[in-house]
Amino acid sequence: QQPVQSPQAVILREGEDAVINCSSSKALYSVHWYRQKHGEAPVFLMILLKGGEQKGHDKISASFNEKKQQSSLYLTASQLSYSGTYFCGTELRTSYDKVIFGPGTSLSVIP
Amino acid sequence: SQTIHQWPATLVQPVGSPLSLECTVEGTSNPNLYWYRQAAGRGLQLLFYSVGIGQISSEVPQNLSASRPQDRQFILSSKKLLLSDSGFYLCAWRSQGSGGYTFGSGTRLTVV
Numbered sequence: 130q131q132p133v134q135s136p137q138a139v140i141l142r143e144g145e146d147a148v149i150n151c152s153s154s155k156a157l158y159s160v161h162w163y164r165q166k167h168g169e170a171p172v173f174l175m176i177l178l179k180g181g182e183q184k185g186h187d188k189i190s191a192s193f194n195e196k197k198q199q200s201s202l203y204l205t206a207s208q209l210s211y212s213g214t215y216f217c218g219t220e221l222r223t224s225y226d227k228v229i230f231g232p233g234t235s236l237s238v239i240p
Numbered sequence: 241s242q243t244i245h246q247w248p249a250t251l252v253q254p255v256g257s258p259l260s261l262e263c264t265v266e267g268t269s270n271p272n273l274y275w276y277r278q279a280a281g282r283g284l285q286l287l288f289y290s291v292g293i294g295q296i297s298s299e300v301p302q303n304l305s306a307s308r309p310q311d312r313q314f315i316l317s318s319k320k321l322l323l324s325d326s327g328f329y330l331c332a333w334r335s336q337g338s339g340g341y342t343f344g345s346g347t348r349l350t351v352v
Contacts, residue, residue, distance in 0.1 A: 170330055173340035230284040
């Protein structure tokens with residue numbers, strides 16, 4: 130039931146782009162994305178509710194392919210502040226109101 | 241504005257001792273509330289969630305329990321802690337506006 134995330138870890142230089150993928154084996158109601166800095170609580174980035182939906186703010190965006198039960202998070206022109214662990218969370222159509230999180234993707238941006 | 245309070249920030253407890261962690265939300269009514277646990281370097285494990293007073297759903301059978309005695313209060317308890325209960329405990333509420341979760345600052349529990 131836990132979604133799968135890839136890659137597990139990625140190291141970027143400032144200004145480079147990254148894509149983090151999230152997939153589920155079950156039909157999804159929504160996909161959430163969060164970022165957690167070391168020692169802190171996760172912070173909500175965005176939620177995608179509809180198949181084909183794309184959202185974004187600043188240079189972080191995401192897409193949701195409902196048919197494939199997949200979502201991708203896009204980080205463009207990465208900044209040092211983007212470093213952290215990114216979690217996707219999925220709500221199933223059969224049990225929404227609770228989000229199950231993936232194992233996380235560690236992203237490090239270096240100068 | 242809505243805020244979520246969680247305390248204490250850190251806790252060191254001996255094996256076999258009881259536990260009580262409290263979470264309160266301000267600025268909203270009838271929120272969905274959640275308890276997650278994060279082991280060191282790991283992901284977020286859903287423990288309990290509540291959609292209303294007295295309504296608790298348990299996700300993981302273990303020696304923890306949860307209660308919601310008031311609309312905006314969510315309590316995580318244990319009668320006897322195990323070493324494996326160590327971790328970062330996070331309370332969260334779901335925003336009716338954005339649909340996303342807002343997490344409290346967390347309690348870092350070490351069972352010794």
